[in-house]
Amino acid sequence: MADKGRTLAEKIWQEHVVRSAEGEPDLLYIDLHLVHEVTSPQAFDGLRLAGRAVRRPDLTIATEDHNVPTVNIDQPIADIVSRTQVETLRKNCADFGIRLHRMGDASQGVVHVIGPQLGLTQPGTTIVCGDSHTSTHGAFGALAFGIGTSEVEHVLATQTLPQYRPKTMAITVNGTLPDGVTSKDIILALIAKIGTGGGQGYVIEYRGEAIRALSMEARMTICNMSIEAGARAGMIAPDETTFAYLKGRQHAPSGADWDAAVAYWRTLVTDDDATFDAEVVIDASDLTPFVTWGTNPGQGAPLGASVPDPSTIVDDAERASAERALEYMGLRPGTKLRDIEVNTVFLGSCTNGRIEDLRAAAAVLKGRKVADGVRVLVVPGSMAVKQQAESEGLHSVFVEAGAEWRSAGCSMCLGMNPDQLAPGERSASTSNRNFEGRQGKGGRTHLVSPLVAAATAVRGRLSAPSDLD
Amino acid sequence: MEKFTTHTGRAVPLRRSNVDTDQIIPAVYLKRVTRTGFEDGLFAAWRQDPGFVLNRPEYAGADVLVAGADFGTGSSREHAVWALQNYGFKAVISPRFGDIFRGNSLKGGLLTVLLPESDVERLWQAVEEDPTTAVTVDLVEREVRYADVVLPFEIDDYTRWRLMEGLDDIGLTLRHAEEVEIFEQSRPAWKPRTLAAAD
Numbered sequence: 001m002a003d004k005g006r007t008l009a010e011k012i013w014q015e016h017v018v019r020s021a022e023g024e025p026d027l028l029y030i031d032l033h034l035v036h037e038v039t040s041p042q043a044f045d046g047l048r049l050a051g052r053a054v055r056r057p058d059l060t061i062a063t064e065d066h067n068v069p070t071v072n073i074d075q076p077i078a079d080i081v082s083r084t085q086v087e088t089l090r091k092n093c094a095d096f097g098i099r100l101h102r103m104g105d106a107s108q109g110v111v112h113v114i115g116p117q118l119g120l121t122q123p124g125t126t127i128v129c130g131d132s133h134t135s136t137h138g139a140f141g142a143l144a145f146g147i148g149t150s151e152v153e154h155v156l157a158t159q160t161l162p163q164y165r166p167k168t169m170a171i172t173v174n175g176t177l178p179d180g181v182t183s184k185d186i187i188l189a190l191i192a193k194i195g196t197g198g199g200q201g202y203v204i205e206y207r208g209e210a211i212r213a214l215s216m217e218a219r220m221t222i223c224n225m226s227i228e229a230g231a232r233a234g235m236i237a238p239d240e241t242t243f244a245y246l247k248g249r250q251h252a253p254s255g256a257d258w259d260a261a262v263a264y265w266r267t268l269v270t271d272d273d274a275t276f277d278a279e280v281v282i283d284a285s286d287l288t289p290f291v292t293w294g295t296n297p298g299q300g301a302p303l304g305a306s307v308p309d310p311s312t313i314v315d316d317a318e319r320a321s322a323e324r325a326l327e328y329m330g331l332r333p334g335t336k337l338r339d340i341e342v343n344t345v346f347l348g349s350c351t352n353g354r355i356e357d358l359r360a361a362a363a364v365l366k367g368r369k370v371a372d373g374v375r376v377l378v379v380p381g382s383m384a385v386k387q388q389a390e391s392e393g394l395h396s397v398f399v400e401a402g403a404e405w406r407s408a409g410c411s412m413c414l415g416m417n418p419d420q421l422a423p424g425e426r427s428a429s430t431s432n433r434n435f436e437g438r439q440g441k442g443g444r445t446h447l448v449s450p451l452v453a454a455a456t457a458v459r460g461r462l463s464a465p466s467d468l469d
Numbered sequence: 470m471e472k473f474t475t476h477t478g479r480a481v482p483l484r485r486s487n488v489d490t491d492q493i494i495p496a497v498y499l500k501r502v503t504r505t506g507f508e509d510g511l512f513a514a515w516r517q518d519p520g521f522v523l524n525r526p527e528y529a530g531a532d533v534l535v536a537g538a539d540f541g542t543g544s545s546r547e548h549a550v551w552a553l554q555n556y557g558f559k560a561v562i563s564p565r566f567g568d569i570f571r572g573n574s575l576k577g578g579l580l581t582v583l584l585p586e587s588d589v590e591r592l593w594q595a596v597e598e599d600p601t602t603a604v605t606v607d608l609v610e611r612e613v614r615y616a617d618v619v620l621p622f623e624i625d626d627y628t629r630w631r632l633m634e635g636l637d638d639i640g641l642t643l644r645h646a647e648e649v650e651i652f653e654q655s656r657p658a659w660k661p662r663t664l665a666a667a668d
């Protein structure tokens with residue numbers, strides 16, 4: 001054991017084992033616990049029933065995101081049930097001494113956007129949240145994973161979690177991304193390749209030249225969707241890009257602490273002689289803009305392709321799933337993906353609701369108009385992103401193009417607030433899930449990058465910026 | 470948590486793969502702040518179709534769900550487990566589960582059983598031919614039994630023991646509170662905190 005090299009995930013794991021016993025899961029210490037209104041009320045209730053306190057409020061932070069409306073946020077939430085859920089979180093945070101970023105606060109936003117933004121998400125930490133896209137934080141070289149409500153209660157009470165050691169998978173992305181191709185295209189193409197169960201039981205480490213070249217925001221997009229490949233977590237070893245992003249942020253270490261932290265963070269790389277349980281290699285230079293045509297994130301294809309013909313799929317279960325998907329999506333085999341018309345474009349979510357995403361989309365929309373009859377929602381991932389965008393004048397670009405400029409939240413990513421698709425409506429969405437009804441009952445979702453979203457808004461059909469005159 | 474040792478009931482064949490948690494319970498049903506009442510949202514979209522398997526009279530009252538591969542992928546919502554339990558399900562059988570869903574189910578006492586695809590197919594055929602088939606999910610012996618078929622399944626000893634004893638994880642962890650304290654003392658001071666020292 002001592003002379004064998006370790007992977008990044010194994011190093012972080014080892015650093016956090018409080019207790020390990022034969023035949024039992026390891027007891028893992030949790031450095032940061034993120035909380036939101038949907039998956040926490042029953043956990044706080046459990047604490048109350050058992051007369052337990054929150055062990056480390058100082059390692060816990062809460063935000064309101066899933067239910068919040070993105071218009072009229074200065075008024076009480078109209079939907080009574082949503083309002084109750086948000087108010088329950090406020091009461092729980094007050095009772096248990098947890099810092100909460102409420103609707104309208106300068107630091108409020110989608111839980112996975114605010115952690116990095118506040119500098120709380122740091123290399124080498126363990127991070128959990130009652131939300132599967134906690135994998136986003138892995139972009140900083142953290143071991144970050146989603147948990148259920150029982151586990152939320154467990155972390156609140158003990159700041160630990162019993163966990164089995166996961167397997168590790170290396171995904172190496174070689175080469176250079178062509179122009180107009182983004183990290184969203186990498187991850188969509190990857191999921192189409194390995195399948196929605198391809199990463200099951202693994203922590204993925206993304207490596208290689210193309211990953212190293214990505215900004216922190218683009219890295220977050222990839223790690224975010226690790227869960228769509230079935231993986232427990234996704235991570236990228238920290239480097240200068242990571243340190244530069246963190247430096248000076250509110251909760252990042254400073255002075256001598258900063259130097260000590262960076263010295264430690266530099267050790268967080270997979271050793272040359274470490275072995276992974278599985279490896280996948282892809283070449284970035286082969287990639288083109290990628291979109292989904294079906295009802296799971298693995299059902300995708302390059303934008304230049306056509307809707308596939310299920311009858312050519314050999315695997316029975318996959319064929320049945322593709323047939324069902326096409327029926328639900330109202331698509332016929334052979335239709336060119338570029339000919340698919342949409343009613344709605346959603347730009348936002350913890351996948352692609354950060355400032356770089358908005359900049360990329362605004363650059364495409366500048367001086368152009370949204371196609372007639374297409375509704376475009378631009379929902380910043382956090383209030384800080386909103387502020388930043390407004391200071392750069394991006395909001396005017398969106399509004400002049402005919403898009404709606406909203407406040408921060410999950411919004412149409414999952415349609416818990418009023419931002420939903422109507423039955424049969426079709427969207428191009430920068431979010432992460434195209435499941436049946438995800439964006440509203442009967443709604444049809446195509447997952448796309450911010451660039452494709454913006455070009456699609458202009459043409460009214462799935463498009464890349466290169467399709468625009 | 471209720472103890473789980475062995476359960477015998479009738480089974481529902483859900484011939485679908487990739488049943489994500491948005492299908493098990495759509496987001497609009499997640500707004501309750503209790504642990505009960507989620508049965509109304511279970512497979513809400515599909516249940517509107519009278520031909521959907523859960524609506525068929527021959528499967529009324531069946532409490533073992535037999536699903537295709539990749540059941541419970543997607544969102545971490547434990548509401549998916551509660552919805553299945555609130556509706557009456559005691560066990561779910563599938564060739565592969567979403568990781569978080571499986572963790573949630575085993576914490577909450579809903580037994581998720583992994584069987585190979587071929588076994589699931591045979592089980593589907595059996596309960597489609599005869600919906601009254603009694604299916605036993607036996608955690609003690611780690612097998613699923615129906616008619617004269619015996620299908621062994623794997624589950625780790627620790628989880629099995631916890632389910633059979635109905636033990637609450639938090640209680641188990643709190644037995645080691647001292648070790649947690651010792652660990653905390655060795656944590657570097659520069660690690661992030663959400664509250665300033667003065668708060």
Ligand code: SF4
Nearest residue numbers: 133349350410413414
């Ligand atoms: S933006 Fe979407 S994926 Fe992200 S936390 Fe919100 S609902 Fe989940």
